[in-house]
Amino acid sequence: MNPYLDISPEVQQALAEGRPVVALESTIISHGMPYPKNVETALRVERTIRENGAVPATIAIIGGRLKAGLSEAEIEYLGKTGRAVAKVSRRDLPVIVAKKADGATTVATTMLIAHMAGISVFATGGIGGVHRGAETTMDVSADLEELAQTPVMVVCAGAKAILDLKLTLEVLETKGVPVIGFGTEELPAFYTRESGLKVDARADSPAELAAMFAAQRGMGLKGGMLVTNPIPQEFAMPKDVIDAAIEQALSECSAQGIHGKDTTPFLLARVAELTGGDSLESNIRLVLNNAMVAAKTAAALWK
Ligand code: PSU
Ligand code: MN
Numbered sequence: 001m002n003p004y005l006d007i008s009p010e011v012q013q014a015l016a017e018g019r020p021v022v023a024l025e026s027t028i029i030s031h032g033m034p035y036p037k038n039v040e041t042a043l044r045v046e047r048t049i050r051e052n053g054a055v056p057a058t059i060a061i062i063g064g065r066l067k068a069g070l071s072e073a074e075i076e077y078l079g080k081t082g083r084a085v086a087k088v089s090r091r092d093l094p095v096i097v098a099k100k101a102d103g104a105t106t107v108a109t110t111m112l113i114a115h116m117a118g119i120s121v122f123a124t125g126g127i128g129g130v131h132r133g134a135e136t137t138m139d140v141s142a143d144l145e146e147l148a149q150t151p152v153m154v155v156c157a158g159a160k161a162i163l164d165l166k167l168t169l170e171v172l173e174t175k176g177v178p179v180i181g182f183g184t185e186e187l188p189a190f191y192t193r194e195s196g197l198k199v200d201a202r203a204d205s206p207a208e209l210a211a212m213f214a215a216q217r218g219m220g221l222k223g224g225m226l227v228t229n230p231i232p233q234e235f236a237m238p239k240d241v242i243d244a245a246i247e248q249a250l251s252e253c254s255a256q257g258i259h260g261k262d263t264t265p266f267l268l269a270r271v272a273e274l275t276g277g278d279s280l281e282s283n284i285r286l287v288l289n290n291a292m293v294a295a296k297t298a299a300a301l302w303k
Pocket of ligand 2: 140142260261
């Protein structure tokens with residue numbers, strides 16, 4: 001096993017017995033939602049995974065150790081510390097580990113650590129992607145590069161329209177990442193079920209997702225798979241409300257000269273503030289929905 005990695009006893013036992021495990025990220029806890037809803041949600045997501053037949057492994061870096069499987073106290077700590085915890089993407093890992101610091105893992109780093117631990121299914125809310133205006137800023141999330149090289153299935157609700165969703169799909173296509181719609185042919189846009197853009201293929205059951213992932217592994221193809229699971233209709237936001245908040249957040253972001261790794265957390269926090277509690281509730285519901293699909297797919301994979 002990787003000498004930098006600690007797998008919790010429960011996760012280790014599940015993996016040894018060949019039982020399904022689902023990885024969860026921690027940037028969504030520290031940078032994606034406000035305290036205390038972030039901690040409540042993280043614990044609720046873990047329960048949902050258990051109720052659907054899998055073992056949760058929340059991933060983070062604590063004292064420079066890569067952790068697969070966190071205690072409730074560690075989740076509480078990350079949630080309470082919030083944006084003061086380092087947001088760790090692939091390029092930040094060597095520094096955080098060498099300094100024995102704490103870090104919240106993005107989709108990219110969570111995939112990387114999940115793979116080190118032998119976990120192949122991961123549930124989250126939204127992934128990073130190509131930012132609007134990337135043709136001049138070159139701001140493209142490392143999540144896309146990780147999907148291109150690390151063999152983990154990521155179940156998400158698409159990506160927020162703070163990004164350029166069309167360009168995000170183009171980059172995923174170039175990098176050979178299958179984008180599968182769960183019960184849909186359309187790419188969901190996180191708070192809303194529609195984007196007007198088509199995914200590569202549709203799957204209607206966890207068994208179908210498992211078969212696609214097994215084929216990717218069986219052929220020895222590198223890279224992961226992106227499953228996009230639309231938010232349940234009853235929790236979706238009105239498109240005009242969310243679009244107005246995104247436009248305002250984007251213009252404040254450029255007016256304040258925010259760039260690099262601060263861009264996404266700034267936009268997430270601003271959109272949440274501008275839309276009030278409604279968008280937070282939608283966010284929580286879609287994560288729970290993704291956890292359910294990921295747990296069922298992990299269970300189907302192990303059959
Ligand atoms: N999008 C969301 N919620 C999130 C994130 C993105 O709707 O919490 C987080 C995830 O951890 C994702 C990261 O991996 O932001 C992407 O950051 P960047 O754009 O800097 O790569
Ligand atoms: Mn970026």
